[in-house]
Amino acid sequence: MKILVPIDGSEFSKNSIDFVKTRATLLGHNPTIELLSVQAAVPSRASNLVGSGTLKTYYDEEAQIVLAPAIEELKNTGINVQSRFAVGEAAQTIAQVAEDTEADLIIMGSHGRSALKGLLLGSVTNAVLALSNKPVLILRNKPVPASDALKVGLAIDGSKYGEAAVAYLLQNHDLFGDNAEFHLINVVSDYSGVVMPDMAGMALPTLSESEVRSMQKEAFEEAVGPIKPEFEKANYNIKEVCLVGNPGDEIAAYGKKAGLDLIVMGTRGYGAFKAAVLGSTATRIAAISETPLLVIQA
Numbered sequence: 293m294k295i296l297v298p299i300d301g302s303e304f305s306k307n308s309i310d311f312v313k314t315r316a317t318l319l320g321h322n323p324t325i326e327l328l329s330v331q332a333a334v335p336s337r338a339s340n341l342v343g344s345g346t347l348k349t350y351y352d353e354e355a356q357i358v359l360a361p362a363i364e365e366l367k368n369t370g371i372n373v374q375s376r377f378a379v380g381e382a383a384q385t386i387a388q389v390a391e392d393t394e395a396d397l398i399i400m401g402s403h404g405r406s407a408l409k410g411l412l413l414g415s416v417t418n419a420v421l422a423l424s425n426k427p428v429l430i431l432r433n434k435p436v437p438a439s440d441a442l443k444v445g446l447a448i449d450g451s452k453y454g455e456a457a458v459a460y461l462l463q464n465h466d467l468f469g470d471n472a473e474f475h476l477i478n479v480v481s482d483y484s485g486v487v488m489p490d491m492a493g494m495a496l497p498t499l500s501e502s503e504v505r506s507m508q509k510e511a512f513e514e515a516v517g518p519i520k521p522e523f524e525k526a527n528y529n530i531k532e533v534c535l536v537g538n539p540g541d542e543i544a545a546y547g548k549k550a551g552l553d554l555i556v557m558g559t560r561g562y563g564a565f566k567a568a569v570l571g572s573t574a575t576r577i578a579a580i581s582e583t584p585l586l587v588i589q590a
Contacts, residue, residue: 293323293464296395296426298330298386298416301358304401307431309362311399311584313369316440318466326393327362327375329355330385351379383419390426396464399429402578421578425589427460429554432584440469442553445533445583447543447573448478450515453558456590458519461556462526468554474523475531475550478515479539480508508536540576547583556586 297312299305312325331351355377366373378385390398402417421428446461448454461468468474483504499507512534523530533550535542547555559574574587 457558
């Protein structure tokens with residue numbers, strides 16, 4: 293597995309380093325861990341006053357201020373780590389390096405601002421989600437899991453985007469640790485306001501409670517039923533979770549209540565602004581959830 297970890301020396305990027313260190317099962321399979329420092333380009337007017345050699349030395353020295361401590365920390369724990377630096381706009385550079393290196397995962401820290409505010413303020417995490425088709429793990433500014441075996445919430449909606457998340461999880465089980473616990477989450481409608489017109493077009497009473505429960509159970513089974521055998525075949529520890537209401541809000545709330553270490557979900561990969569405006573479930577969870585989020589682009 294190839295993992296790209298962009299760092300900038302902040303507490304948020306320190307969380308990324310700490311998370312990598314806890315992945316004992318993954319590290320036991322010798323993944324490629326590459327640290328990336330992105331340096332903002334010196335304005336052309338200033339760069340013209342110095343030689344290219346001096347400029348390169350400046351970029352290298354600035355990058356090493358960020359990279360060297362992280363490299364030493366990872367090597368002290370026996371992790372084989374590579375590093376590089378690049379010059380340019382942060383999000384575009386991260387997305388391009390991930391593409392060039394054929395990374396299987398990008399791990400990034402995030403302060404968890406609201407999605408729209410983050411977008412307007414130039415959130416690098418939001419922009420990477422918009423620009424890259426690689427899986428992105430968004431961490432939070434909170435302690436990393438103490439155990440190698442994670443408690444993972446997998447959001448399932450029966451779509452090809454959900455199927456992409458399932459496929460990634462099954463193919464990269466090492467990331468979540470041996471004996472990981474997987475919560476298969478599907479959010480169904482509460483069917484509030486559902487009416488049935490009579491022959492004259494008048495609204496009849498809404499569905500009964502038992503009818504609503506039956507429809508919700510059917511919707512849940514339709515989404516979760518097809519993928520459950522894959523987890524059972526792999527002998528994974530699973531728990532089925534049916535939630536009711538708005539997907540983004542309910543999944544985020546469940547993540548906190550159940551003490552999940554990670555939420556995994558697929559998304560169609562909207563552009564950042566479109567996602568914020570259209571209320572993408574992934575964008576909503578990224579904005580309000582305290583739980584780290586792994587977004588799989590389909």
